[in-house]
Amino acid sequence: MPIFQKILKSLNSKKPMPAPEPQSIPETKAAEPQAAETPAMAPNTMNIQLQNRTESSQVYAYITGLALEQNNSPCLIKADGKTPYYPTSPSAILQPLQEDCSIKLGPPGSTTTATIPQLAGGRIWFSVGKELHFLINPGPALVEPSISNPSDPNIDIEWDFCEFTFANNSIYANISYVDFLSMSISLTLTPTQGADQIVLGLKPDGFQSVVDGLQAQSLVDSNDWHKLVYTANGKPLRVLSPNNAIVMNGGNLFQNYYDSYVNQVYEKYASMPLQIDTQAQWGLVAGTVSNNAISFPGLGAFPKPTTADIFSCSSGPFADNAGALGPLTARIAAGFNRSTLLNEQVHPNQEKVDEFYKAGITNHYARLVHEANLDGRGYAFPYDDVPAGGGGVDQSGFVNGSPKAFVVSIHREGVEL
Known part of the structure; x- marks a missing residue:
């Protein structure tokens, strides 16, 4: 989970543990059994x-x-x-x-x-x-x-x-x-x-709705979504994320899936700046495409990612997390997974949760997982903690x-x- 590196860094520097950006917490409660009496805790436990x-x-x-x-x-x-x-x-x-x-x-x-x-x-x-x-x-x-x-x-x-x-x-x-x-x-x-x-x-x-949704999506776009379902003893046991399914299948799934969307993004920002709010000390930064890479002057550049790079969020242009490249990687990778990079010019500030996953080429696993949760919440890809600026939980x-x-x-x- 991305917050883990932040926590270890703060602990090693003896600073307080960072909290994520404030988010709204749903008020709806699940019906729960009464909790057992909690024993007294020892220090640091x-x-x-x-x-x-x-x-x-x-x-x-x-x-x-x-x-x-x-x-x-x-x-x-x-x-x-x-x-x-x-x-x-x-x-x-x-x-x-x-x-x-x-x-x-x-x-x-x-x-x-x-x-x-x-x-x-x-x-x-x-x-x-x-x-x-x-x-x-x-x-x-x-x-x-x-x-x-x-x-x-x-x-x-x-x-x-x-x-x-x-x-x-x-x-x-x-x-x-x-x-x-x-x-x-x-x-x-x-x-x-x-x-x-x-x-x-x-x-x-929820689980069965994701299984059914992936099978339906494969019929729509003829891609490998149905292959995310792992079956044991004749019934679905789990649904793999696209990244893990690619690993389990030797890299042979979803080849070139994101290519046309990536090309559209790089074409758009060849003629106008891609503005990213790092939501950190670097503030709002702008990058433009040159030599097939989105370049942020003085900070770094992002060549075109492959589909595997987008699903993993950690390879190709997303492998370097040093300095400003950390928040830039998180926001650009999230934009590709949620397919929002063509929607607005400033990311993620002008994004809205209800606009995520609306493009035909998107992370349909993440879309279906969020739809299957009662409150729409749960990490569905590594940078799913990038907050939308337009509101939403x-x-x-x-x-x-x-x-x-x-x-x-x-x-x-x-x-x-």
Whole structure:
């Protein structure tokens, strides 16, 4: 998640953890079971209430991250839900964990409380039916479950995760569909001050609506959208993001998909400036096309991206994030994914959320994912936290603040309001 690099940078410089740009928080609440009594917290720790809102009694949770008070060492929480485990570096790759880190949740409707130390780059993982397999490489480095490696032992297990960083008595957390879509996760943060912050997650038919929408889109434009659906045991198990589907298929999907749109963008800004509000110290900057690159004098240039560059947001012209290129990359990559770069001259200030994904050539995975969420929120590509200047709710699905209580709920079929 892009905010992760900002957080680590601020922690290393001993500055307060940055909050994302202020966004409106929806007032609609999902119907929720009553939270369990929260035990008292030790200093520099936080309790997380994990709610099983599936119909299954075989639900497992895992909590991973980098321990800020242990020199950013990999950390997992043991099966008791409260004891940190810091793996040692093994002598060979792909070694099993030496501790049980599978937190067994209670029956449907129950709440299990876990306690974590300060962690950056954290994830809360859930699996249904089977436990997940984590491994350790020399370093130590945690080998996490993969959805793009066909030989991964977790490939046919139903699982999902949300992301968080807990530092300086503040939590930043978000749901994520950057890699794939599977189950629904909802977040409720009760801060020490202010109203509850809620991310609702998928609609009851949200997953199936994305599957159906991708298949329909393939019929419309004869592209590879239906190939994002990963099937196991005869039924859809997850939907891969275009970037991960390209990786899993050896780079053979969506070839040249964005080319005509990219050409239109570069033709437009050969005769007029592309103005980008960096929403940072560089302010409003302007670039024009020269030699097939959008050049921002004194800052850098962006040659034409490929489709794979646009979906990944991290290759080709988007690989360099130094200095002003960071916010420029985020806003230009977001503009391509949302297909807004032809709409207005100043980006993202003059963009509106209801204008995202309206072009025929766009990130239809992101479009369908947002449509499938009750509040329209959830990271659907790496820079989905770039805010629209024309109003509308946050798109990335985050909560942020000093926690009085933090509830993470796993749903199999989405949330009933």
